[in-house]
Amino acid sequence: MKHEPVDVLIIGAGASGAAVAWSLADTKMHILCLDQGDWMKPSEYPSTGRDWEAKFYGEWSTSPNIRARPEDYPINDDNSPIKVVNFNGVGGSTVMYTAHWPRLHPSDFKVKTLDGVADDWPIDYDALTPFFEENDRMMGVSGLSGDPRSPLTHPPMPPQPLGLSGPIIGNAMNKLGWHWWPSDTTVATMDYEGRARCINLGHCTPACAQGAKASTDITYWPHAIRAGVEVKTHCRVREILTNEDGMASGVIYYDKDGVEQFQPAEVVIIACNGVGTPRLLLNSKSARFPNGLANSSGLVGKNLMFHPYAQVYGFVTEPTDSNRAPPTCLWSKEFYDTDLSRGFVRGYGIQFGRGAGPVFEAVASEQKGILPWGADHHRVFRRLNGHRIGVSAICEDLPEEHNRVTLDPVLKDGHGIPAPKIDYTIGENSRKMMEHGLARGREILEAAGATDICINNPIPWGGWHLLGTARMGIDPARSVVNEWGRSHDVKNLFIVDGSVFVTSGGVNPTSTIQAVALYIADQMKQRLTNLFD
Amino acid sequence: MSDPNTLTQRQRDDLRTVAGMIIPASDEYKVPGADDAAVQADILETLGRDTAPVVAALDHLAGLAGKPLAELDPIRRDEVANEFRATGGGAAATLVRVVLQCYYRDDRVLRSLGLELRAPFPHGYVLEQGNWSLLDPVKARPPSLRRAQ
Numbered sequence: 001m002k003h004e005p006v007d008v009l010i011i012g013a014g015a016s017g018a019a020v021a022w023s024l025a026d027t028k029m030h031i032l033c034l035d036q037g038d039w040m041k042p043s044e045y046p047s048t049g050r051d052w053e054a055k056f057y058g059e060w061s062t063s064p065n066i067r068a069r070p071e072d073y074p075i076n077d078d079n080s081p082i083k084v085v086n087f088n089g090v091g092g093s094t095v096m097y098t099a100h101w102p103r104l105h106p107s108d109f110k111v112k113t114l115d116g117v118a119d120d121w122p123i124d125y126d127a128l129t130p131f132f133e134e135n136d137r138m139m140g141v142s143g144l145s146g147d148p149r150s151p152l153t154h155p156p157m158p159p160q161p162l163g164l165s166g167p168i169i170g171n172a173m174n175k176l177g178w179h180w181w182p183s184d185t186t187v188a189t190m191d192y193e194g195r196a197r198c199i200n201l202g203h204c205t206p207a208c209a210q211g212a213k214a215s216t217d218i219t220y221w222p223h224a225i226r227a228g229v230e231v232k233t234h235c236r237v238r239e240i241l242t243n244e245d246g247m248a249s250g251v252i253y254y255d256k257d258g259v260e261q262f263q264p265a266e267v268v269i270i271a272c273n274g275v276g277t278p279r280l281l282l283n284s285k286s287a288r289f290p291n292g293l294a295n296s297s298g299l300v301g302k303n304l305m306f307h308p309y310a311q312v313y314g315f316v317t318e319p320t321d322s323n324r325a326p327p328t329c330l331w332s333k334e335f336y337d338t339d340l341s342r343g344f345v346r347g348y349g350i351q352f353g354r355g356a357g358p359v360f361e362a363v364a365s366e367q368k369g370i371l372p373w374g375a376d377h378h379r380v381f382r383r384l385n386g387h388r389i390g391v392s393a394i395c396e397d398l399p400e401e402h403n404r405v406t407l408d409p410v411l412k413d414g415h416g417i418p419a420p421k422i423d424y425t426i427g428e429n430s431r432k433m434m435e436h437g438l439a440r441g442r443e444i445l446e447a448a449g450a451t452d453i454c455i456n457n458p459i460p461w462g463g464w465h466l467l468g469t470a471r472m473g474i475d476p477a478r479s480v481v482n483e484w485g486r487s488h489d490v491k492n493l494f495i496v497d498g499s500v501f502v503t504s505g506g507v508n509p510t511s512t513i514q515a516v517a518l519y520i521a522d523q524m525k526q527r528l529t530n531l532f533d
Numbered sequence: 534m535s536d537p538n539t540l541t542q543r544q545r546d547d548l549r550t551v552a553g554m555i556i557p558a559s560d561e562y563k564v565p566g567a568d569d570a571a572v573q574a575d576i577l578e579t580l581g582r583d584t585a586p587v588v589a590a591l592d593h594l595a596g597l598a599g600k601p602l603a604e605l606d607p608i609r610r611d612e613v614a615n616e617f618r619a620t621g622g623g624a625a626a627t628l629v630r631v632v633l634q635c636y637y638r639d640d641r642v643l644r645s646l647g648l649e650l651r652a653p654f655p656h657g658y659v660l661e662q663g664n665w666s667l668l669d670p671v672k673a674r675p676p677s678l679r680r681a682q
Contacts, residue, residue, distance in 0.1 A: 148674050
């Protein structure tokens, strides 16, 4: 079935798709967003039930391969030590994230200039500053302005309480003389724009039943829809079609009933994340674009960056926040910048963990061999449970072309669309950085008096940050989109998600992904009269 | 919710026995073992998508034991359990996780741990502010953000 054409078609209703839809809404163009998932139902979120922790291992797993909902697509990540995690639905992975909200630093946009590796971005931090600020207001950020080692932010809400775990970590960092600071997060610490304040449900990574954690289904989308943007759910896009002029003409998608549909559009915007976006482009082959759409550079799918997480955790004698607080509260930028004496270039941010719930603690500790079977189980469990603190180094991953997303020759999703395949190895520089992070993490834990120290190197199901697979740049031979997100090859095709990242920085990327999306939308609005020139 | 009959009686017997080996009852902490009838019923009723790996794990366990686990002498039973943990792979890990996730939501166990018998939502928890003066030394440091130029 063919539908009436729209001015702008956005594929994906997650972090970047929602931001760009909201921004473009003031043009009064006819904007339609297609998402393969559905609207979320907070009454079904895990924290509403006594079995809240068990759900994390099944239908609320962060892994689409384990979760395996109809809205999910499978990902062959057998050839990667880091497994992809995401969420598919209106809100995308903002439904299921930790809400940790650092920004890339100004120096992260000039990696080649400063450190002689990778490439500089074609835009700089200053270009994004107003969009970071706008995004912080829209998402609703809590935090403390004035961090001496981070870009200046102006969170509209105060930071999360330190709780029990924060002072333990802060004392340890002060003993070592190392930087730490309350994290900016998108957890509302006061009632904000129709969202109720955080009541410490704790289990807030797999969705917040209170609505205190910002996800775009409850932040951007209500505003965008009121402004006239249309969202269609359960619509999985198979491919983008092009016309005789080499312009995108629309998309083929499967509707809720599995019926094939054609949606024509004047402009197509892809917001499917660093795995979904290259998958869609590679699935959009044609005689004119035999290697996939927008892929004359051959770089679609290449340069995948994950942020390998090197995690250390241990157990202190004092009680910690356990599951009675949001999981993250503090960060450190002590090792963020290049210091060649460490044996690697670039650096990492540190994200501290407050603790875990009893089921998670039992399962993880049994697997690590520190929680025994038998009569001593009870004594040991009572020493571990409610006493965990964690340190995670978020290591900057450099772009390497052999780390890539391709199409799996066999695996397909529920609609028969070829699934993505991940080939990824942790680079030598990242490996050294991870070892450094583990050693420093151990020092922090020891300064806190922690024992039974365990490591995850990398966190295996830690592929949250999907970056670099349709990179931004000025040179069409070395990039997929230009400096304002438009495909070099197809002049009415835009990409706004983490795929366009040139380098990854050493922090959670969602704040920067959305700032880039708002920047691209603004660039489009400024060029509406000559958008395709 | 899965049909409890998806496990055979022998498999259910072995599941109960191995669960009791993972977490035995304790008079000291006033808690049942994971072989308790209520915990076992919870496991069987909520196996769901874990049924296949749990069945695979129990088949592996049966192969190692050669006869019902409960009929082995304690020393041999421990040997089999150790072998099961070493060679059972993902299926064994799933079985253990299923036992733990049901055990640690049992009212008697949560009460013993001093935890409230409720879902986190809608009441949540109170989080204390903590000692913010700990941040003073960090605030006193000069800005040190790396410049982009």
